[in-house]
Amino acid sequence: MPTLLQLHGPAPTGREAWADALVAIAAPATRLAALGPGRQPVHGSTNDPGATWFELVARPLWGLAAHAAGGLTGAETQWDQARTALAAAVDPDHAWYIGPPMDLEQRLVESAAVGYALAAAPQYLWDPLSAGQQERLADWLSAAALRRPHENNWRFFPVLAAAGLRTVGVPVDEAVADAHLDMIEDFALSDGWYADGDHGARDYYVPFGFHFYSLLLASLKAVDDDRATLYRRRAREFAAQFRHWFAADGAAVPFGRSLAYRFAQGSFWSALAAADLPAVDWPVARGLAERNLAWWWRQPLAAEDGSLTQGYGYPNASVVEEYIGGGSPYWGTKVFAALGAPAGHPFWTGEPAGPAPTETVSVQPAAAMVLTRDAHGDVVALAGQCPPAWNPRGAAAKYAKFAYSSLAAFSVPLDTASLHQGAFDSTLALSDDGTHWRTRTDGEAVVEGETLVVRWRPWPDVAVETRLTPDGGGHLREHRITTARTLHTAEGGFCVPLRARGRTPSGTVEENGFASAAADGVSSEIVCHGAGGRRRAGEAMTPMAGSHLVHPRTVLPMLRGTLEPGEHILRCRVSVTRG
Template sequence: MTYDPVSANPLHGNPLKSRADVEKALHDLFNPLLPFFSEGGARVRLDGAAAHFDRAAADLEGFARPLWGLTPLAAGGGRFDHWELYRRGLANGTDPEHPEYWGTVNSTDQRMVELAAIGFTMRLLPDKVWQPLSQQAKSNLAAYLKHARSFDYADNNWKFFRILVDLGLEECGVEFDRSLTEKYLEELDAFYLGDGWYRDGNVRRIDHYIPFAMHFYGLIYAALAKGDDKRVAAYKERATLFAKDIRHWFDEDGGTLAFGRSLTYRFACGGIWGALAFADLEALPWGEIKGQYMRHLRWWADKPIANRDGVLSVGYGYPNLFMSESYNSAGSPYWALKAFLPLALPADHPFWTAEESKAVTDDAPIPLKHPGMVMMHTPGNVVALSSGQQNWQMRHGSEKYAKFIYSSRYGFSVEVDERAYNMGAFDGALAFSDDGRHYRVRENNEVAQIAGDTLFARWKPWTDVTVETWLLPASPWHIRVHRITTPRTLHATEGGFAIERADLNADTYIDEPGSGAAKSETDVSAIVDLAGQREGRAHRPYPNTNLIASKTIVPQLRGEISAGTTVLMTAAMALPAGDAAEAALRQPPEAPDITELEALFAREGVDVSAILVPERF
């Protein structure tokens, strides 16, 4: 037998049905880290890859991030045998004279991020990490935290990190300057858009940082703050509204929408459900909240997400540095342990005693104005039609934010060679080339609107080329209409959903005029030209480009775009293999009337919230 990489996943084989199962999962995830703690306990270094910040900060990341799970475990009465290791690490990491000192914060710094977990732990477990320390160690730790919080935090969810440190200092009786505490809370409130949605700073994007950061930290604050009743009530009210929308980012099997940055945090995406429980907030029926939470953990249990030693890899569905961010060190994936917040709750809490209920899905499309999405639930999948957002700071920002479609089952792909137009995956995207080698895709929008369950965007791949795109649900298909105005001839490639490819090319590939399709053992994906005769192909892009499957097939339509104005109309879909998929293949939707689409947006179109922020360069 050959090595099965799934077997290294610490969640593999765990039924993840009960509180005891979740507690075991946490231990199984943490224990592989023990050999990598430094002698003084302050640093955890897992491999030689680098992030943009210094090595000391990366080592602190490896040390601190497991606390997001270990702290709730102990707060809920669970056993953890290594608190002495953590006490030693806290003492040495904050001692300027010790060789494992974490380094001094002198500006906005990654250490600020990681210190939030320490503040959280000091708030919940002072008897574990504060009271047993020597007076000198207490003084060093307090001084380190107070010094770090004297600098400006990034103007986004980072402001919560200072608030969490404040909670810890307050619990441990440390005096500190509170002048910025209220100011930061007010600035965080300024990011609130309405209907439960925030943005993560003054940016043109709304992604998983809303559930696993803005609401996650807000609900922790709501559970732990003292004497801020008005804000606590607001946080709970917003989270209640948000839960009704964000459940549609999860499919019936527990998979979540693969969209945006920081997806290497994996099951942190399910942290919103645990945070609702931690704050004792029944935003949805407890059975639904528990079902969303447990299904999400189970979804990860059969993925090869760990290295051979059981250490979580950078990647998503498998180890993959292509999709990583510049701020991902080897310790970064352990923000996934934020999902274990409910372990702070006793076994008789209604979250744990409730029977799981099925996911709430809807046959009708669900429009979400703030992120500019229309959600479609299909078997084992949720699809987001996306008006497109902007992120020029992140690696592969266009792929993570500006495709037309995103999916939980099929993920999305990142491009790995900007000089290989013919090999591009371009799933969920429309790519143009004017030389057959380089290409342009959507990076941002001039306009992004929603009208009912239909989306519109206007964007420019070049300054002299304009594309107007309408997206329409037609479940299980969706329709894309593109009106392209160009002064010169271009070539265009448009992709459908990427599905997993078998070894030895043991799949069915359909290349026809006007359509491309692929059939694997598990899935069917197709793209159809509803107006015109672009050439169809079932394309095999470079390996390790898709977030979920390391080798994929992407049906594409390809053809020349003449100078002037051209209208393209496309339908695409992907379904699990079976009779329903075959029936859908035989019944693609009809082309819409572009005049009616224009009239719809003239009458009902409203701006997508994600676009309503000034651009930053």
């Protein structure tokens, strides 16, 4: 399958190359959207066909609006197609009508992109419409601005819809917009972090949701000066921590839901330019954004027609959430927000800075994480969060593993009825029958210095305290387990790719207390520590194909053992490194 690199040329470097890349990425989406809902890519989304088509219509607008706001040209065809589809989508007399906006439903998400595009680029989205088309779009978006969103980052959507309406002279209910902004304050945490809802996740919805929207609203002067000042201060604080999520090779640490949005991971750095906020030095922001784009350009993301596929490092719908449809990945066009900054902006005029060369440990209590950077610049996040209460597909794997790596990524179980299907990398799996396995899905975490302490209960009569500590290019794990039942244990390190014939790559080692595997210049090992450490058997097992975010086939070093009822301590050291 061709990659974005093959389809769209080299990874974009500089403003003109970013503009060309945005147009090339948006083109397949707007072309398909203009053919109507019957021609959209069909995927197993929980959303109805009208909502999934509307994603395809609206999501490229995040990038196209920034392109237009920066005075760039060359996307006229894409604008014509997007405008044609949008006008039909909100016309009750048209066969493609998506229906009225309703409370708590997917169409509200896309109303934000439409609102931003109206505010940033009315000359392309609003002015060419007929009077009747303008009236229908205003009616539909006005209704969306009054619907009830979910209690999380969705609170921004009616505010962005209102910003667009206000720009084109349509009256809005200012009290409603202000109330949403007031409620967003309930989600604010320390160090510039937000919780995505009450006791919610701290994941990429913080940079590409909360901060992205608040910075755009500030740049559009769609919020008052006090709010704009607050949003900018929080973005500065957040930038100081978020920069540690990016490795020297540009890869970000994969963590949390909606990873199918891919290069939206770097949109925060781009939004800083759009908002003219030097939260880090401009060459640093540019370097972080462009290295992340370059990493994505090396992954096979596109179908033969150039459209973005579902998945993460390759097309793979099994690792994405149930709400991801064919148009969902175009959320990634948010990364092009910096195109809204003029050519003379310092984000564009200087050379991008290289990655930080030093090994670091970054303690981030608000995110319940301790992040480490090794000598090669690869990042591992020791993690203590829990899955969201509404439990989207794969949530335990995406939030509650012990460690997440920019180099090794992670696996999403296809089932938990066997270790093969469970693909339990970077976690401790427990079973009371040797067949069905449980990992951490709940608990609480505290940070003690550079150690993350996580307490969890896989059964009412089993208590586990896990301590995770950085250790010079790897990390130490200690599990204190009190159990009233016999338990089988399987503790995974990090996966490496399996490309050759057979079940294991060369260099695989299995022995008591130790297991390792190496492939493609990446080495992974897990080794028992402490008294009695060699009582667990080492094994290099082969998880089910398609369970991993980046590699279709993998090998996983693992330690296996059995615990009788009582109190136990299991210790090991885990590492993944280049070379």
